[in-house]
Structure formats: structure tokens, C-alpha cells
Amino acid sequence: MQRIGVFVCWCGSNIAAAVDIETVVQAMKSEPGVVYSTDYQYMCSEAGQGKLKDAVKEHGLTGIVICACSPRMHEATFRNAAKAAGVNPYMVEIANIREQCSWIHRDRAEATAKAVVLSRTAVAKVNLNTPLTPGTSDVVKRALVIGGGIAGLQSALDIAEAGYQVDIVEKQPTIGGKMAQLDKTFPTLDCAACILTPKMVDAAQHENIRIYTYSEVEQVSGFVGNFSVRIRGKARSVKADICSGCGLCMEKCPSKKAKDEFNMGLNNRRAIYIPFAQAIPNVPVIDREQCIKFKTGKCGLCARVCPADAVDFEQQDSIIEERYGAVVLATGFHTLSLEHYDEYQYARQPDVITSLELERIMNAAGPTGGKLLRPSNGKAPKSVVFVQCVGSRDTTGCGKTYCSKICCMYTAKHAMLIREKYPEVDVSVFYIDVRTPGKNFDEFYRRAVEDYGVRYIKGMVGKVVPEKGRLLVRGSDLLDDSQVALEADLVVLASAVEADASAKGLATLLTASIDTNNFYTEAHPKLKPVESPTAGVYLSGVCQGPKDIPETVAQASAAAVKVVGLLSKDKLLSNPCIARADELLCSGCSNCEHVCPYGAVSYIEQELRIHGRNQIRRIAKVNEAICQGCGACTVVCTSGAMDLRGFSNSQIMAEVDALCR
Amino acid sequence: MHNSSCTVKETARKILESGQAERLLGWEQDSSGYNHAPAVFKSAGELDRFIYDRFCGSNLSKLLARLREAEGRTAVLLKACDRESFNLLVREHRIDPEQVHRVDIECSGMVDIEKLRNKGIKGIREITESGDELHISTLYGEKRCRSEEVLLEKCLSCPAVSSADAFDAVGQMEERSSLERYEFWKEALSTCIRCNACRNSCPVCTCEQCIFDNPRSGTAGKASADFFEDQHFHLVRVFHAAGRCTDCGECTRVCPQGIPLYLLNRKVIKDINELYGELSLEDKELGKGALTSFSFQDAHPDIIRKRTGDQ
Ligand SMILES: Cc1cc2nc3c(=O)[nH]c(=O)nc-3n(C[C@H](O)[C@H](O)[C@H](O)COP(=O)(O)OP(=O)(O)OC[C@H]3O[C@@H](n4cnc5c(N)ncnc54)[C@H](O)[C@@H]3O)c2cc1C
Ligand code: SF4
Ligand code: SF4
Ligand code: SF4
Ligand code: SF4
Numbered sequence: 013m014q015r016i017g018v019f020v021c022w023c024g025s026n027i028a029a030a031v032d033i034e035t036v037v038q039a040m041k042s043e044p045g046v047v048y049s050t051d052y053q054y055m056c057s058e059a060g061q062g063k064l065k066d067a068v069k070e071h072g073l074t075g076i077v078i079c080a081c082s083p084r085m086h087e088a089t090f091r092n093a094a095k096a097a098g099v100n101p102y103m104v105e106i107a108n109i110r111e112q113c114s115w116i117h118r119d120r121a122e123a124t125a126k127a128v129v130l131s132r133t134a135v136a137k138v139n140l141n142t143p144l145t146p147g148t149s150d151v152v153k154r155a156l157v158i159g160g161g162i163a164g165l166q167s168a169l170d171i172a173e174a175g176y177q178v179d180i181v182e183k184q185p186t187i188g189g190k191m192a193q194l195d196k197t198f199p200t201l202d203c204a205a206c207i208l209t210p211k212m213v214d215a216a217q218h219e220n221i222r223i224y225t226y227s228e229v230e231q232v233s234g235f236v237g238n239f240s241v242r243i244r245g246k247a248r249s250v251k252a253d254i255c256s257g258c259g260l261c262m263e264k265c266p267s268k269k270a271k272d273e274f275n276m277g278l279n280n281r282r283a284i285y286i287p288f289a290q291a292i293p294n295v296p297v298i299d300r301e302q303c304i305k306f307k308t309g310k311c312g313l314c315a316r317v318c319p320a321d322a323v324d325f326e327q328q329d330s331i332i333e334e335r336y337g338a339v340v341l342a343t344g345f346h347t348l349s350l351e352h353y354d355e356y357q358y359a360r361q362p363d364v365i366t367s368l369e370l371e372r373i374m375n376a377a378g379p380t381g382g383k384l385l386r387p388s389n390g391k392a393p394k395s396v397v398f399v400q401c402v403g404s405r406d407t408t409g410c411g412k413t414y415c416s417k418i419c420c421m422y423t424a425k426h427a428m429l430i431r432e433k434y435p436e437v438d439v440s441v442f443y444i445d446v447r448t449p450g451k452n453f454d455e456f457y458r459r460a461v462e463d464y465g466v467r468y469i470k471g472m473v474g475k476v477v478p479e480k481g482r483l484l485v486r487g488s489d490l491l492d493d494s495q496v497a498l499e500a501d502l503v504v505l506a507s508a509v510e511a512d513a514s515a516k517g518l519a520t521l522l523t524a525s526i527d528t529n530n531f532y533t534e535a536h537p538k539l540k541p542v543e544s545p546t547a548g549v550y551l552s553g554v555c556q557g558p559k560d561i562p563e564t565v566a567q568a569s570a571a572a573v574k575v576v577g578l579l580s581k582d583k584l585l586s587n588p589c590i591a592r593a594d595e596l597l598c599s600g601c602s603n604c605e606h607v608c609p610y611g612a613v614s615y616i617e618q619e620l621r622i623h624g625r626n627q628i629r630r631i632a633k634v635n636e637a638i639c640q641g642c643g644a645c646t647v648v649c650t651s652g653a654m655d656l657r658g659f660s661n662s663q664i665m666a667e668v669d670a671l672c673r
Numbered sequence: 674m675h676n677s678s679c680t681v682k683e684t685a686r687k688i689l690e691s692g693q694a695e696r697l698l699g700w701e702q703d704s705s706g707y708n709h710a711p712a713v714f715k716s717a718g719e720l721d722r723f724i725y726d727r728f729c730g731s732n733l734s735k736l737l738a739r740l741r742e743a744e745g746r747t748a749v750l751l752k753a754c755d756r757e758s759f760n761l762l763v764r765e766h767r768i769d770p771e772q773v774h775r776v777d778i779e780c781s782g783m784v785d786i787e788k789l790r791n792k793g794i795k796g797i798r799e800i801t802e803s804g805d806e807l808h809i810s811t812l813y814g815e816k817r818c819r820s821e822e823v824l825l826e827k828c829l830s831c832p833a834v835s836s837a838d839a840f841d842a843v844g845q846m847e848e849r850s851s852l853e854r855y856e857f858w859k860e861a862l863s864t865c866i867r868c869n870a871c872r873n874s875c876p877v878c879t880c881e882q883c884i885f886d887n888p889r890s891g892t893a894g895k896a897s898a899d900f901f902e903d904q905h906f907h908l909v910r911v912f913h914a915a916g917r918c919t920d921c922g923e924c925t926r927v928c929p930q931g932i933p934l935y936l937l938n939r940k941v942i943k944d945i946n947e948l949y950g951e952l953s954l955e956d957k958e959l960g961k962g963a964l965t966s967f968s969f970q971d972a973h974p975d976i977i978r979k980r981t982g983d984q
Contacts, residue, residue: 516973517969520967520971596881596882597880597881597882597887598881599765599767599879599880600765600766600767601765601766602764602765602766603765603962606965606966607964607965607966615766627742629881630766648965650913651880651881651882651883651884651887652884652887653881661891662891665891
């Protein structure tokens with residue numbers, strides 16, 4: 013029989029205000045195994061921990077139940093305190109009577125009753141706890157960064173600078189991400205390429221960085237300190253090691269009808285192409301869907317003109333298998349597709365464009381050579397209307413409920429740049445609110461209004477109607493309480509930021525979690541903002557939530573520090589809550605092996621004596637160094653042969669029984 | 674492929690005489706004439722008892738798991754519906770394919786004696802067939818009926834025999850409200866007598882010790898005490914069979930109470946087919962089941978919320 017001590021924490025008034033502490037303390041006194049039950053204002057304080065240690069000595073406690081906040085907050089604190097008092101840390105259980113009780117109930121009687129139930133459930137579990145001892149595992153001193161935008165590049169550079177190896181996996185043919193498509197950047201209006209390309213070059217030349225472009229992560233197994241990853245490098249159809257990047261092939265390619273993704277489809281590119289001049293690597297890729305050789309078997313002009321003989325139509329995907337100690341997710345974003353926003357006529361009117369398209373139009377290397385021209389007729393516009401929050405802060409269900417955070421700033425940037433270069437053009441902006449917190453940000457926006465004469469109209473646009481070759485923008489002016497109709501030659505929509513489509517699948521692959529908008533969730537929104545809840549997986553850039561470049565870079569460096577901290581360790585303490593199969597019950601079906609995300613289960617032929625007879629049976633064996641205690645195997649094991657230490661089937665049953673009592 | 678009863682028996686004889694296998698798993702003539710049980714034949718001489726006719730519904734593949742310890746190879750006769758179970762058992766290492774001489778036999782559908790009886794046909798002595806008609810000689814004279822009217826439930830949607838859609842009945846069930854479904858199952862399962870025939874005949878249920886028989890599992894329960902117990906047993910079994918059940922139809926065939934257990938299993942199969950792609954156990958390379966593997970094509974778990982409309 014255990015000798016259990018129960019400690020009920022008030023958490024100041026956090027718990028005590030909703031739960032009658034004394035009732036809980038008294039109720040626990042009659043629970044099986046409990047020899048001591050008490051309360052304290054702040055159990056996590058030095059004094060609270062001291063109380064625990066004293067009680068262990070005085071009452072000879074073998075098990076401890078802390079009724080307090082979520083185990084995510086202080087489980088480690090109390091385990092350490094128990095250890096210091098000579099009790100195995102795994103003999104401690106937490107009953108969460110704060111997040112799961114006092115914070116969510118108003119009615120005191122109800123909250124108190126629930127606190128009692130949660131506490132006795134923890135007692136029921138501790139009665140079946142056994143002391144556990146963690147082992148250790150090695151740390152592979154290499155990091156993987158998924159996504160080669162500014163976030164991924166910054167994280168990789170910082171990790172590499174600290175002396176560790178980093179691999180970047182980028183699914184596009186080049187690194188750079190969205191920032192490479194931008195023209196000038198707020199708040200300083202320096203050119204994006206001028207500040208991004210040096211970083212791209214640094215990454216490409218760094219001796220600790222390897223870059224896999226046109227590649228994707230296909231499979232992940234393992235755990236913090238030791239992930240095994242399979243990367244598929246898609247066939248470029250051009251041998252990267254011998255291509256000199258001369259570009260002759262691209263000049264000769266007769267297939268010219270593919271939409272140029274880098275220029276947001278505003279012009280066409282060849283089937284063999286390099287996305288932009290500063291692309292890294294400077295090696296073309298053949299778009300096999302567009303290539304005439306792949307479609308009809310004829311052509312091959314590029315191969316004929318290539319002086320290096322680098323074109324290879326037969327090239328296969330390559331598979332790279334590598335081990336990593338840490339993974340950084342930096343998969344960035346997309347802008348919301350506006351095909352379905354009929355009111356803005358985006359799909360029908362070429363002069364209704366998105367802000368990212370405008371970035372390309374304004375860019376000297378873009379489809380118009382940097383001249384502001386209407387896509388419909390190539391003429392200069394006289395009036396430009398911007399619409400903010402298209403698909404953002406949208407509660408109608410078509411768009412996103414959140415604020416995309418960057419649109420107010422880049423719209424002010426666009427408006428200002430246009431007024432600066434083309435003072436004769438009228439510029440108006442429809443907005444719901446202007447949100448420009450940030451260093452020098454509000455000043456930036458006010459400059460647009462005060463110095464550049466941009467007309468800001470508070471209100472949403474109801475409709476865009478084509479009229480006599482121009483566009484009539486109908487909206488409301490809420491401050492003036494009137495309806496407005498503006499004639500425009502160009503309408504620019506600030507479409508919402510949304511997480512990359514691959515985020516969901518990657519989250520499943522890495523057991524990292526995502527929120528309802530597919531942005532990766534952080535381990536703690538305030539205190540662990542760059543860690544994912546999965547140990548060894550870190551978050552960098554817009555994949556965690558909308559943000560601008562300064563914030564992205566800051567977060568990327570923060571994630572890098574976490575990675576460096578991890579890689580600087582030689583060994584990690586491993587979790588002792590691992591699985592084990594009962595050989596008499598195991599039927600060797602392999603289901604646990606299949607479901608184990610870490611590849612921890614293998615099989616042995618074991619001779620067993622069953623009903624007085626010797627039998628050779630196929631039995632599951634869990635590799636203790638690899639098992640992470642996720643418990644997937646115990647769920648799939650029909651006969652209940654597989655059991656998890658610290659969370660055994662019998663412990664869980666006892667908890668359920670205590671809950672239902 | 675071997676069709677008629679005689680050729681199947683001939684094949685069995687050859688296997689045993691030539692020593693291709695030490696023993697053969699087949700069906701043994703039953704005195705009633707319509708309840709042939711699985712049996713092991715160790716020599717050609719024993720084949721007098723052998724039978725293969727319209728009443729050999731039972732699935733032999735599961736018995737291979739019990740013969741694992743036996744010396745030498747075992748030959749087994751597999752109807753179309755039994756083959757997938759065989760594949761499952763191989764995949765789950767319950768049988769060693771090296772130790773098995775597998776013989777695929779043809780089947781034109783097995784007869785459900787209850788359906789015959791319900792047609793008032795009693796005292797059966799022999800059944801012959803011509804076209805899609807059965808000629809039944811009984812103690813009370815010759816009777817005839819169309820074979821599809823008296824086939825076992827599992828044969829009605831067997832691609833080898835019929836073109837009916839196995840999931841029609843599930844679709845109809847899905848259209849009912851959750852309350853109606855609850856009432857339906859409450860009534861259907863309340864007749865369960867916990868004879869365990871469904872589990873004992875199920876090729877999925879080859880656990881060394883079933884949780885319902887293990888006093889330490891905390892879930893052992895043998896009696897059909899109340900509706901909770903009935904539900905508990907059947908729902909646990911459905912979940913244990915999820916992603917593994919091959920729809921061989923044995924549970925439904927053997928249930929003395931006529932409970933439509935196939936509906937539960939087919940609902941799971943239908944969902945898996947829709948969410949993860951069709952179940953194929955032939956695919957040895959894959960090895961993994963729909964519920965024990967992950968691919969990017971898999972439905973995201975939030976599909977559950979979407980499907981139940983519970984946003
Ligand atoms: C119109 C517009 C104007 C803007 N103007 C400014 C500005 O002036 N100033 C400013 O500070 N910010 C601006 N921003 C914001 C800025 O673009 C972002 O903050 C920045 O690009 C975020 O970088 P990132 O690396 O997180 O994401 P991204 O730039 O999206 O990079 C992510 C990278 O990951 C890759 N990737 C995605 N999924 C995978 C996968 N599964 N496997 C491998 N690779 C993958 C992508 O291909 C991409 O290369 C603007 C944004 C827009 C839309
Ligand atoms: S799932 Fe259970 S029975 Fe099957 S191999 Fe694993 S431990 Fe054994
Ligand atoms: S608990 Fe089971 S499934 Fe999870 S890692 Fe350990 S062996 Fe694998
Ligand atoms: S019911 Fe479950 S535990 Fe019992 S034999 Fe079948 S699969 Fe195994
Ligand atoms: S065979 Fe029928 S009666 Fe017997 S346990 Fe199964 S469902 Fe119940």
C-alpha cells in the first residue's frame with residue numbers, strides 16, 4: 013500500500029476563489045492510501061516545496077498528489093522537489109484543478125465537486141504508480157530547416173554560425189520565399205532583393221549549410237535529438253553539378269505558355285526556366301507538364317543548345333536519408349485565392365489585382381519593367397484604389413477570421429510609392445481599421461496620409477463594376493456616413509495571408525500541432541513562442557502566424573537559439589514512460605510495429621512455456637532507447653499485451669473508475 | 674480453379690496422395706446434410722467424409738492459425754471470401770505462408786438454411802442446381818427455388834456471385850437518425866446470448882488471449898447481463914476489427930440469433946474506404962493497415978468534426 017500525501021494549492025485566488033479548498037483537503041483524507049492531506053497558498057513557491065519535503069519526512073510518503081495548475085506548468089517543479097526529498101519523481105501526479113476546473117466554472121459548489129473528483133482520480137492513479145528511472149539518448153548534431161524563405165534562411169544561418177550543420181529543404185526550385193518577390197520593404201523602403209540576396213548567397217556559401225531545393229520532406233521518424241528524415245529531391249531534368257547557368261536553354265525553349273509563378277502569372281515563362289535572376293541555385297528546371305519533349309517526345313532543343321550537356325530528360329527523383337537532432341519549420345504562407353470573391357471581380361477583370369501582383373508590377377525585374385501599367389491595356393492608370401482586409405477579419409465564412417497583420421503596412425507602402433513616382437495618380441484606400449503598431453510604423457502610415465496625400469476612406473467596398481473601360485468602386489464612407497463611388501483604373505486587393513497548404517501534412521508527419529487556421533501552434537503562447545509542443549521541433553516565420561520581415565527574422569533567430577541550445581548537449585535524458593509487451597498476451601501481429609511513429613518495435617522469436625508445453629512465439633520487443641511513450645501501440649493492441657509504464661492500462665482504468673464512482 | 678464438388682474432392686485426394694501436404698483443411702459431411710463443419714484430413718483414406726457443396730459456408734483460414742504448431746505443410750481450400758482473411762492472417766503473422774499449400778476453389782454462393790426453411794422447405798436430402806435454380810430433393814418430394822433467394826448474407830454482395838453493392842444497407846442505416854439507429858441496435862443486440870460464436874469464428878480474433886477472457890484486463894465479461902454489456906462486447910469487437918475485418922461474413926453466418934453484425938463491420942469498412950482508400954490485403958509491400966499507416970493522402974482527423982457537422 014502506498015502512503016500518499018495530497019497537497020491542494022490555492023494558486024492565490026486563482027483556485028481558491030472558485031474551489032472550496034478545505035472541502036477538497038478533507039475529502040482526500042478518506043481516499044485509499046492517503047495518509048496526509050493539506051493545502052497551501054502557493055505550492056510552487058520555495059515554501060510550498062518545503063512543505064512537501066517536510067511532509068515526506070514526517071509521514072514517510074511514498075506517493076504525492078498535487079492539486080494545482082496544469083502539469084505543463086509545474087510538473088517538473090514538483091518532480092524535482094520529490095526527488096530532493098528522496099521520493100522517485102514518477103511517484104508524483106498532478107490533478108489539474110485550475111485550467112480544467114477553477115478557471116472554467118463559476119458555480120463554487122460545482123467547481124468544488126469537480127476538484128474533488130479530479131483529485132481522487134489522481135490519487136487512484138498514484139496508488140498504482142511505480143518508481144521509474146529515465147535513461148539517456150544521444151543528440152545528432154545537425155538541424156533540418158523546412159522552408160527556405162527569409163525565416164528558414166535566417167534560422168539556418170544562425171545555427172550554422174554557431175558551428176552546427178544545417179540542411180535547408182525548399183520545395184521551390186530556388187530559395188528566397190515571398191520576400192524575393194517583393195519590391196521595396198516597409199518601414200524603410202529599401203529594396204527587398206538588396207537585403208535578401210546577400211543572405212541567400214551567405215547561406216549557399218556557408219560551409220555548414222547544405223541546401224536541397226525542389227525537394228520535400230517525405231517521411232519522418234525518431235524523436236528529439238534523433239530524427240530520421242527522408243527527403244525527396246524532385247527531378248529538375250538538368251544536372252545541377254555541371255550546369256553553368258548560362259541560360260541558353262531558356263532562350264531557345266519554344267514552349268512559352270506557362271504562367272510565370274514568380275511574377276504571379278502576369279506574364280508567361282518557358283518550360284525550362286530559372287524563377288528569377290538571383291535564384292539560388294542558378295540552375296534551370298524543366299516544368300515537365302509544359303515541356304514539349306515530355307508531352308510529345310519531340311523537341312529537345314534545350315538539350316541540343318546546352319554547351320555543358322546538362323539537360324537530362326531521364327533524370328529521376330533523388331532520395332536523401334539523413335538524421336537530425338532538431339527540426340525548424342519555416343514553411344511560410346500564401347495569399348488567399350480570390351477566385352470566389354465575385355464582388356471584387358478579381359477573376360474577371362484584369363485590372364483588379366492583388367497586392368503581391370502589384371509588388372511584381374512595381375519591381376524593375378517584373379513583367380512591366382517596374383512601370384505602373386494596367387494589365388488590361390498596358391496604359392498608365394490615373395487613379396488607383398486599394399481595398400484592405402480582403403478575406404481577413406472576415407466572419408462571413410468565406411475568408412479568414414484573423415487579421416493578416418501586414419496588409420495595413422504594405423498598402424501604405426504601395427500608396428506612398430505610387431504617389432512618389434507618379435504624383436499625378438490619385439490614390440485611395442478603403443480600410444476597416446488602420447493597424448500600424450510597431451517601431452516607426454504609425455509614422456510611416458501618417459506620412460502616406462499627410463505628406464503623400466493618399467485618401468483613406470473608412471469603410472468596406474461593396475462592389476466593383478466595370479464601366480466604360482474603367483472600374484467603378486462602390487463602397488461606404490463610415491465617417492461621412494455616405495455611399496461613395498470612385499472611378500479607378502487599377503484596383504488592388506490586400507488578400508489575406510494563409511498558411512502554406514503543406515503545413516497540415518507536415519504537422520501530422522512531425523506530430524506538431526496546428527490551429528484551426530493551419531498555423532503551427534507554439535508550446536506556450538507567451539513563454540514558449542518558438543517551440544512547437546513536440547520536443548525538438550521549432551517554429552520560424554509566418555508558418556506560426558502572420559508577421560512582417562523584422563518580426564520573422566527575430567523569431568527565426570530565436571528558434572535558432574533554441575536549436576543551438578539543444579545541439580550543444582551530448583545526451584538527453586529520455587522519458588522512462590515507455591511501452592512493453594506482455595509476452596504471454598502478445599500474438600506478434602505487428603500492428604504495434606506499424607503504428608509506432610518512432611520505429612521502436614521489433615520482434616523476437618521467444619520460447620515460452622504455455623499450459624505445460626514449450627512454444628516458440630513471435631513477440632514484440634520495444635527498444636527502450638527509441639520508444640517515446642506516445643502510447644499509440646497500446647491503443648492498437650487488441651489483446652492489451654502492450655502497456656505503457658506510467659500510463660498503464662490498469663492505471664487508466666483506475667482513473668476512469670475513480671471518475672465514475 | 675476447381676468448380677464442381679467432385680473436382681474439389683479430386684484435388685484434395687491428389688494433394689494428400691502426392692504428399693504435397695501433411696494434412697488438408699476441408700469440410701466434413703454433417704449428418705443433417707446442411708451444417709458441414711471444418712475438418713482436418715490426414716490421408717486420402719479419410720476423404721470419404723469430405724464434402725464440398727452449397728453448405729460449406731465456414732471460413733477455413735482461421736483454423737490455420739490453430740495448426741501453426743503442427744509439423745509439415747497444411748493444405749487449405751479457400752473460397753473467394755476466405756482468401757482475404759487468409760491474407761490478413763499472413764499479414765499479421767498468424768500463419769506462415771511457407772507452411773501452407775493454398776488452393777483457391779470456386780464457389781457459386783452458399784445456401785442459408787434458415788432462408789430455405791423460411792420458404793417452407795424441410796427435410797432436405799440433396800441439392801442440385803441448373804442455371805440459377807436449385808433443385809432440392811426433400812423427404813416430402815422435389816422442391817425448386819431461385820438460388821439468389823436463399824444465399825447467405827455474405828454471398829449476396831460477393832463479386833463472384835452477385836453484383837449487389839455491399840454498402841447499400843449501410844447507406845440506408847446512415848440515413849436514419851442517431852436515435853433510430855440507437856433503438857435499432859438496442860433491440861438487435863438485446864437478443865445476443867454471448868455464446869461467443871461470432872468471435873470464435875472471426876479470423877480477426879486470433880489473439881492469444883482475448884480481453885473478454887482475461888480476468889486481468891479489467892474488461893472481461895462473459896454474461897449478456899444488460900444492454901451495456903451487449904454494446905460493450907460488440908462495439909469493442911468492431912473497433913478491434915477496424916481496418917482488419919475482411920467482411921468474410923462469418924460472424925453473421927454463425928450467429929444463432931440472426932443479429933446483422935455485418936452492418937457494423939461494413940460501416941467501418943465503408944468509412945475506411947472513403948477516408949483512406951480501399952482496403953487491400955493482397956498488397957504485401959504495404960503490409961500496414963489503413964489505420965496503422967499514414968500517408969499525405971489520408972483524410973485529416975478533423976474530417977470527423979466535419980462529417981458529424983460538429984464544428
Ligand atoms: C504583398 C506583400 C507585401 C509585403 N511587404 C512587406 C514589407 O514591405 N515589409 C515586410 O517586413 N514584410 C512584408 N511582407 C511580409 C513578408 O513577405 C513576410 O513576412 C516574409 O516573406 C515571411 O517569410 P517566411 O520565410 O516566413 O515565409 P515565406 O516567404 O513564405 O517562405 C516560406 C518558404 O518555405 C517554402 N515551403 C513551404 N512549404 C514547404 C515545404 N513543405 N517544404 C519545403 N519548403 C516549403 C516556400 O516555398 C517558401 O520558399 C509582405 C507580404 C506581402 C504578401
Ligand atoms: S499489437 Fe499487441 S499483440 Fe500485436 S504484436 Fe503488438 S503487442 Fe503483440
Ligand atoms: S509507446 Fe509504443 S508506439 Fe509509442 S513510441 Fe513507444 S513503442 Fe512506439
Ligand atoms: S475481441 Fe479483440 S481481444 Fe478479443 S480476440 Fe477479438 S481482437 Fe482479440
Ligand atoms: S454469435 Fe450472435 S449471439 Fe453469439 S455472441 Fe455473437 S452476436 Fe451474440
